[in-house]
Amino acid sequence: MGKLGIWLRQPTTVAGISTFFGTLIALLLKQMSLAEAAPLLAGGAMSIILPDNSTAKQQAEELAKDVVSGTARTPGAGA
Numbered sequence: 644m645g646k647l648g649i650w651l652r653q654p655t656t657v658a659g660i661s662t663f664f665g666t667l668i669a670l671l672l673k674q675m676s677l678a679e680a681a682p683l684l685a686g687g688a689m690s691i692i693l694p695d696n697s698t699a700k701q702q703a704e705e706l707a708k709d710v711v712s713g714t715a716r717t718p719g720a721g722a
Contacts, residue, residue: 659688659692661687
């Protein structure tokens, strides 16, 4: 159960399961239509399927900081 347990404890998996089942319940209780539920179900499924990648998140944050600081130093960038 090692790998399965690790996968089930990932933040993306927990959020995906919550989103998927919450939306499914709302759909079954007729609180939302299938057209409203479809994007949430798809997003929940993707969160469940795709692994959590904290390294990619950190790299994206660093890239965004570099881009913003580079833009702020560029003459005429705000004009």
